[in-house]
Amino acid sequence: MKNLVILGSTGSIGTQALEIVDAYSDRLKVTALAAGSNVDRMEEQIRRYHPDFAVMYEEKAAGDLSVRVADLPVTVLAGMEGLQQIASLPEADVVLTAVVGMIGIKPTIEAIKAGKDIALANKETLVTAGHIIMPMAKEKGVSILPVDSEHSAIFQSLNGEPKKRMKKILLTASGGPFRGMDRETLFNKTVKEALNHPNWSMGKKITIDSATMVNKGLEVMEAGWLFDVKPEQIQVVVHPQSIIHSMVEYVDGAVMAQLGLPDMKLPIQYALFYPDRLPMDMPGIDFFKLGQITFEEPDLKTFTGLKLAYEAFKTGGTMPTVFNAANEKAVSLFLAGRIRFLQIADLIGEAMGAHGAVKNPSLNEILETEKWCYEFIESRC
Numbered sequence: 001m002k003n004l005v006i007l008g009s010t011g012s013i014g015t016q017a018l019e020i021v022d023a024y025s026d027r028l029k030v031t032a033l034a035a036g037s038n039v040d041r042m043e044e045q046i047r048r049y050h051p052d053f054a055v056m057y058e059e060k061a062a063g064d065l066s067v068r069v070a071d072l073p074v075t076v077l078a079g080m081e082g083l084q085q086i087a088s089l090p091e092a093d094v095v096l097t098a099v100v101g102m103i104g105i106k107p108t109i110e111a112i113k114a115g116k117d118i119a120l121a122n123k124e125t126l127v128t129a130g131h132i133i134m135p136m137a138k139e140k141g142v143s144i145l146p147v148d149s150e151h152s153a154i155f156q157s158l159n160g161e162p163k164k165r166m167k168k169i170l171l172t173a174s175g176g177p178f179r180g181m182d183r184e185t186l187f188n189k190t191v192k193e194a195l196n197h198p199n200w201s202m203g204k205k206i207t208i209d210s211a212t213m214v215n216k217g218l219e220v221m222e223a224g225w226l227f228d229v230k231p232e233q234i235q236v237v238v239h240p241q242s243i244i245h246s247m248v249e250y251v252d253g254a255v256m257a258q259l260g261l262p263d264m265k266l267p268i269q270y271a272l273f274y275p276d277r278l279p280m281d282m283p284g285i286d287f288f289k290l291g292q293i294t295f296e297e298p299d300l301k302t303f304t305g306l307k308l309a310y311e312a313f314k315t316g317g318t319m320p321t322v323f324n325a326a327n328e329k330a331v332s333l334f335l336a337g338r339i340r341f342l343q344i345a346d347l348i349g350e351a352m353g354a355h356g357a358v359k360n361p362s363l364n365e366i367l368e369t370e371k372w373c374y375e376f377i378e379s380r381c
């Protein structure tokens with residue numbers, strides 16, 4: 001039996017992870033759950049999965065939840081302290097990090113310090129603090145198992161091969177809802193249109209990141225940290241059908257790929273049970289119905305966020321934090337109707353231009369940079 005902690009249990013990844021618990025309740029036990037403010041869904045989850053601990057990041061939500069579940073033997077905690085506490089519970093085996101944004105950094109560090117394996121969905125943590133997380137995980141002997149579908153595909157394609165045999169990573173991208181459009185067409189795109197992803201159903205932030213292709217930029221950096229590769233070794237390939245989830249090219253020219261229907265349950269389940277591969281109640285790919293799969297080069301002139309991500313990755317230090325924090329802030333302003341779609345990438349570029357990168361930043365310097373960046377973006381709008 002594996003004891004599971006889910007940070008972000010009420011979200012898209014979190015709820016799909018709980019569906020895997022439903023299918024494998026003989027192998028997975030929910031030890032603790034955490035969310036931001038969604039008390040209704042958290043109460044439902046507590047009544048169904050009986051965790052020992054539940055965290056609401058917002059104090060008021062934690063207060064409300066305590067009253068609602070007073071009849072149950074669950075300890076309700078609040079805030080960052082609560083997240084850090086459940087991430088390092090002695091009885092926990094694996095922590096699924098499925099919160100959105102840099103809020104994931106501190107609990108992930110606590111979990112690694114306490115020797116927990118990490119099933120990592122929260123890419124923003126690795127993008128901004130990969131230089132802290134990866135060496136710490138190595139030192140503590142914990143596994144960082146990718147949940148992101150592309151990284152899971154790369155992980156599966158690398159299985160059993162030493163790294164020196166890898167030539168490059170081919171990171172696939174659907175291209176999002178605005179693939180093939182130019183900047184003029186994108187000028188007036190609404191929140192509703194940007195949220196209409198053709199292949200994946202995900203949380204709002206990552207769905208907007210997919211429309212700007214900033215998500216792919218974050219994934220380039222995520223792959224860099226997870227697989228210890230340079231930016232030049234990661235090539236983004238637009239593949240609109242989202243059937244090939246990514247590929248690895250080896251030194252002899254052989255290419256290994258992982259294919260599957262666009263459904264996050266597979267990579268989540270693979271991370272939770274690795275190195276096992278367990279049955280899943282899902283239809284396979286019908287290749288005859290699919291007919292063809294196609295590939296395109298990414299349009300970096302229109303989707304400038306992807307180009308900026310490579311620049312941030314090459315500069316390193318605090319620059320990926322600026323890239324990420326500027327994006328987090330700009331996406332929330334776009335969702336609130338305060339800026340236009342194209343301004344998201346433009347603001348990231350402005351913030352990067354105004355920042356002098358600090359090499360090998362401490363956690364404090366990363367969080368200071370995040371704060372500076374939020375204020376910078378706010379002052380521009």
Ligand code: NDP
Pocket residue numbers: 007008009010011012013014034035036037038039056057083097098099100101103121122123124147148149200201202203204205206264
């Ligand atoms: P959602 O927006 O659907 O869910 C986010 C979760 O985080 C919710 O449970 C939310 O709680 C919780 N949360 C938000 N703020 C806090 C906080 N301050 N403290 C604690 N919990 C908080 O996001 P997704 O599931 O789509 O994405 C989660 C992560 O996984 C992201 O980093 C994303 O990039 C990554 N990812 C997602 C994929 C997907 O298919 N969705 C695919 C690959 C990666 P509440 O409901 O209370 O707000």
Ligand code: MG
Pocket residue numbers: 148149150219
């Ligand atoms: Mg992905």
